[in-house]
Amino acid sequence: RSIFKPGKRIGIVVPELEKYISLLKRELSAELVPNSIFKPDEQVFNISLALPLSQEPMIKVAIDLLNIKSATITINKFLSFIQSPFLGFAYPPSQEISDLERKLRKRRILSISLDQFESTYGNIPQIKRLVEVLRSWVSHKDLFTLSPYENNLLPSEWTEKISAVLKAFNWPGYSKDSTSHQFVLSKRHQSFETWKNCLNQLSSLNQILGPINREKALEYFTNIVQNTPFQIKTPEHSIQVVGLLESSGMQFDHLWIMGCHSEALPAHPEPNPFIPYEIRNKFSIPRSNSQRELEFAEQSLKRLIVASPDVHCSFPLHEGDMDLEISPLIKSFPNIDKTNYLSKRIKDHILTLTDLEELTEPEFLPATDTEKRLYSTEGISSGYALLKDQVECPFRAFARYRLNSERHQIPEVDYDNLDRGNVIHKALELFWFDTVDSDTLLELSKDSLEKQLKRYVREALKICSIRTTNQTQFNNLEIERNIRVIHDWLLAIELKRPSFRIHKLEKSISINLAGIKLLLRIDRIDEIPGKGLLLIDYKAGRDAKPTEWFAEKIRSPQLPLYSMDEPPAGLAYGHLVIGKPEFKGTTIPDFPLGQFKNHDFKKITGCSSWEELLKHWKTRLNRVADEFLRGKHTVAPINKGEPCRYCEFDSLCRVQETLETWESD
Ligand code: SF4
Structure with a gap:
């Protein structure tokens, strides 16, 4: 901030940029654009690292939708759909969608069936539409004619189907909403354009692939999207954050090379095992050996030192539990006094304010x-x-x-300790409902006790664990286990008790x-x-x-x-x-x-x-x-x-x- 002047170029070079990208984004936003916490994504800096298109939230939701294969979908996925602005849903969610979410969570279910959705969870028009489209998609039926899709189509024909179904999902949920920030709209637009390029790539495979089924088409398409780098084009920024390689040929007025610790500069070699050793060495392929990495780091440093009249290097002392050391390549550089730069983050500012207002909270409300x-x-x-x-x-x-x-x-699993406790409680209730006192218990032969326990535990499981109804193997194990628990209890405690009713x-x-x-x-x-x-x-x-x-x-x-x-x-x-x-x-x-x-x-x-x-x-x-x-x-x-x-x-x-x-x- 202190050196920033309009027209001056400031560079931040990060040797392991891909590793720290989200951390850098967060910290630089907090330090340089404090109001970015109110307006997401507004940036005065540019990080030049393209991530796969599939990681863009708007694209991710589309890929998730297209890859739904059965009429039962996990609750997390379903919730992500009904809260997605890219499918036209309001964010934050409307009251009725929040109520539905609460209802679903309360029921502790892991997945929902699209076929029974309406009868079980009511009728919110927007969700009803989503469920209808999903249902026709998973049943391989054309949304409009409801006739089954042809099995094999050319990739270009699949691109049309994909676009049509996404349109029916209301994707990408463009809004002309004036409150949407310009940056957000531009980002959506650019992602959408890149997405269209991916569809074109799929179409261009007509000659090579010929007619293919939907699964194959989606597999190829998902692959294309995952391998397409996406970086939003922004106006020229004064602050550029780049990796070592990308910094080549760039000139700056001020330059900060960060992360210069011995583990990153030079980098560790990571040879590709699929490329023969001789070829890796002969062509000096990146990350192929330590000699090549050392030379690359030395050359990059030499180049960077002359790329700006004002160069600063820094290295972290720790990462997690690991202590780090300065890179041997910058050890000979003159040291400057360690300066603690004051943070510009709003949170840090509030904490350092000395004239904080004191508020005595009443103990009782x-x-x-x-x-x-x-x-x-x-x-x-x-x-x-x-x-x-x-x-x-x-x-x-x-x-x-x-x-x-x-x-x-x-819940993470469809049967947990809470369910297990409920089953045991229910089985005991059923058992004692029939076995009304200690005399009746004593009259039970070993055989009939076991038979009864089996019946009650089975019934209890049916009542208390609807989510595992179709998991015969698991249910049998669980029945066996619960019978043992109750059997041990009856044998060790109840059968030794004097008379009770x-x-x-x-x-x-x-x-x-x-x-x-x-x-x-x-x-x-x-x-x-x-x-x-x-x-x-x-x-x-x-x-x-x-x-x-x-x-x-x-x-x-x-x-x-x-x-x-x-x-x-x-x-x-x-x-x-x-x-x-x-x-x-x-x-x-x-x-x-x-x-x-x-x-x-x-x-x-x-x-x-x-x-x-x-x-x-x-x-x-x-x-x-x-x-x-x-x-x-x-x-x-x-x-x-x-x-x-x-x-x-x-x-x-x-x-x-x-x-x-x-x-x-
Ligand atoms: S202080 Fe009280 S409310 Fe907060 S986490 Fe602990 S038990 Fe919960």
Whole structure:
């Protein structure tokens, strides 16, 4: 910035330009065009490195569309289509498209079927059109006549089909919108022109290829697009960023050669194994041997030093974990004092301002009357999670329940731990629905127990995992595994228990805490003859610790909360894991449960009676609910930020910045 003058040419030469292109683009934009963060792509510099045309977002979406081969498409791809401005969709997406996205994410599906799209996901006209065109494309039918495509066509005929179908997709979504920046429009136009050249290239293969089918035509075309370099033509810029080779013959008023470390200057040889050794050496092919690279680096440096009256070289001290050294080729150059140039990035400027305005954030942001009315009438489903969040980090509860923030991540696989837990819960529910007490369980022979388990697990999988319905092999493995889990549990725990009777399964309740209606569901309630009720919560994944019920802050409020519905005589976790099932919790004295690990509440809490413990929980939980209503929303994760490990709100609460400040203090 300090040396910039209109008409002067400034050069930045980067030996490994292709490696750093996106980093350079970002940093140079931030430093030289701070307002580029508002107007994307506006540049005062030019980076002369052409990337493949297929990497241009507008082209990528077209190639993705053309290469859809079946009527089932992945959810990520589908979302990228319905949010693409190149297909005429608004960006940011309209409300109805955002709602659809939320719906799809909530259902945790990995792919959608185009054939069932309308009946399942409603009828947004713009998406309906996209789905129709996609459907006719994957079924190889002409969009307008709906007659099947001819199997083999000449490449030039395929180019017409490709253009027609993309037009039907509304691609490239040109807008005459005056708010679109000139640069963006020009970039779109140039990409489109290059795309047309690629189509011409495909047409020119008529004589060589003759009639080919659609797959072949698309394969050739995709190949052409991937191998076509694309660089946007911009007006002459004063600042040119170029690689070593491209810098040849250029003259500058000021020149900065960056990245001159020993690993890059000279570069490491990377000989092409498909070119014979003799030929590589005879013709001194680039990257063929270290001697050639050394000579190239020396010549380039010599040339650059005379290409400008003002040359600066620099090298990085580190890259990732690796320490770097100065290139031996510039070691003899005179050293200048290491200068820390001040950053011009907006973010860095804000951080260094000394007269920052101080703002004291109120610790409490009380719930409004409307919110309170909503909490007390509609209630909060899975309400225990609200209390858990409030205890683990008040801001998390605030973000989830007051700001209604949520992130539904698309699962990476079509069956994960959540599904597995649901299947086990469901299978146990079905099992105990028929096996009503310990006597019925004891009467089951080994054989019929196994048969029953197989039936219930199979049924549970059908109900809870629609996404894997057609994966017979996988389902069989999963059924086998879940049978083992439940079998081990029954054998090690349930069959050794004294008499009990199933009182309720998956009972839905609602509890009112400080004016908030919490909607809950209890896995199972057993009746122990002559003693009372036992609340059971199954855990199929992470271990659960009853000690958390007795802590100052109750991190696992589920069972203590349930105890406010029908006062029980004991609470228990059923931890279902292969080979090591556990039955543990806390109960009134002399409560016969067999292989049960009882945590003596009197010793841990100091409560003298069971009734006192129930009252103690009620008071504590009411206090947490009240704290939520009063609006405590501080970013204060317990246990040194342990809850942050699994929290999706880290970018919202910016806890990282707080931690950095604490650390630097
Ligand atoms: S990331 Fe940590 S601090 Fe931020 S909301 Fe989540 S739990 Fe709280």
